[in-house]
Amino acid sequence: MRAAGVREFGGQVEVFDLPEPRDPGPGEAVIEVVAAGVGNWDELVRTGEWKVGREAPMALGVEAAGRVVTVGSEVLGLTPGDEVLGHPVQLREQGCWAERVLVDAGLVVRKPPSVSWEVAGAFPVPALTAEQVLSESLELAEGDTVLVHGAGGTTGGLIVQLAALRGARVIATAGPSSAARVAEAGAAEVLDYHDSRWPELVRELTGGVGVDGAVNAARGGSSHAVLAVRDCGRLATITGDPPESVRGISVSDVYVRPDAAQLEELCTLLGDGRLRLSVGAALALADAATALERAMAGANGGPVVLLV
Ligand SMILES: NC(=O)c1ccc[n+]([C@@H]2O[C@H](COP(=O)([O-])OP(=O)(O)OC[C@H]3O[C@@H](n4cnc5c(N)ncnc54)[C@H](OP(=O)(O)O)[C@@H]3O)[C@@H](O)[C@H]2O)c1
Structure with missing residues (x-):
């Protein structure tokens, strides 16, 4: 599958092929990524300063929205086809700037139908x-x-x-x-x-x-x-x-941590319009390096997302 990340910590962001995620184990799910957020915090992952549970070479990206492809045993309330979003750190295998990502199923929540993919991908962090x-x-x-x-x-x-x-x-x-x-x-x-x-x-x-x-x-x-x-x-x-x-x-x-209960509550507010977020720029996965540069320059009004 196609992914964007680094071959070594501190290296340039590149687009490369990675093996497909393994079959999900107990409590895990594979998500087909539709949109993945890009924040200046991804620079900390690129340099290795923020340890997200994986050594380079790796896909970057610590938040995403997409569709459930498969679920492992002991996963309650998620089925293939469900639309979800999350901040799945520590990473199980790879980051979210990839076509598919294996996640701890307990860290993703349902995407409200009224929320666009772009916004959903940039919302969790x-x-x-x-x-x-x-x-x-x-x-x-x-x-x-x-x-x-x-x-x-x-x-x-x-x-x-x-x-x-x-x-x-x-x-x-x-x-x-x-x-x-x-x-x-x-x-x-x-x-x-x-x-x-x-x-x-x-x-x-x-x-x-x-x-x-x-x-x-x-x-x-x-x-x-x-x-x-x-x-x-x-x-x-x-x-x-x-x-x-x-x-x-x-x-x-303060350093952000995943919390599905909090994210679910926040998604309710986003879904009914009490919280609002407008995306500043949506780029293709192939433009991940540019996306990170833009995020680091300051989102100025809206986050940057990759459309995978
Ligand atoms: N610790 C964590 O877990 C965590 C989580 C999320 C974010 N962060 C960090 O928090 C910071 C803000 O995140 P963000 O998502 O809001 O970033 P952002 O969207 O990139 O924010 C950029 C904005 O910061 C404002 N700014 C720049 N220099 C400023 C200054 N000297 N004083 C006041 N405002 C200034 C500018 O606003 P104007 O348009 O008003 O000039 C600019 O548009 C980033 O450094 C990010 O890495 C940390």
Whole structure:
């Protein structure tokens, strides 16, 4: 089968042939991939920094949507032909930038019929990240005031939507070209991060106190975001740059993990339009290297997907 990946960690992304997945064992399924998301996190897999359970040579890709081809024993609730999506890490054999992928069947959930393949393929990682930072790291409660720094990106935008949906007052930072979209996503106030005084402005918007919780989704941004958090509040960063804890603020360094129950809930919200995601670019599997370059340059309004 055709796949896109690397022959060695750190190597160029190439398209090559790989053996078909083996027959699924107990609790496993083979998925025919229709669309697979491309995020700047795939660069960490390409270089070997993010260990996803497989050594190179390997297909990259840690999220996908597709149709079930075969299921192994002990798989409940999935049959061939079902339309599913997931973040199937640790990988069983190969990544998702491939025609077919063997997965832990417990990590995929049904694709809502109203959701396009493109959106379904790019949804799992940013959506699960949004859920985990808000409900687990920030322990978000209705009425909290939350800062989302870097809200103009795909993950940042979903964090804003989900926080607003859960009844938080959201203050966001975004560039001028993303500000209107971030406000529409549910941010009550949007500040331009190019103005270095933005943490001070967040404090002014909260009566000088600071926000209850902050999510940093901008690379290297958490040392600024923490300035806007109230004493004994919470900060979660998704860019691997946790600052020293100060003023009793609890700091979390968050890495997404698969969780089918959370993904199912998020898919319900996506399916009925309470969460929205628009794809920025859809490319062919053969253009995987370009897709990764684009994702790394910043999705700017929508994620990149490969149509397999
Ligand atoms: N730890 C994890 O498990 C995990 C999971 C998902 C994502 N991530 C990481 O989280 C980061 C954000 O992900 P994403 O999907 O939202 O990425 P993305 O879609 O590529 O976000 C790019 C956006 O970031 C904004 N940005 C760039 N520089 C900024 C700055 N200095 N301050 C504030 N915003 C800035 C820009 O928005 P404007 O258009 O507003 O300028 C740009 O459009 C990435 O580094 C990603 O790798 C980590």
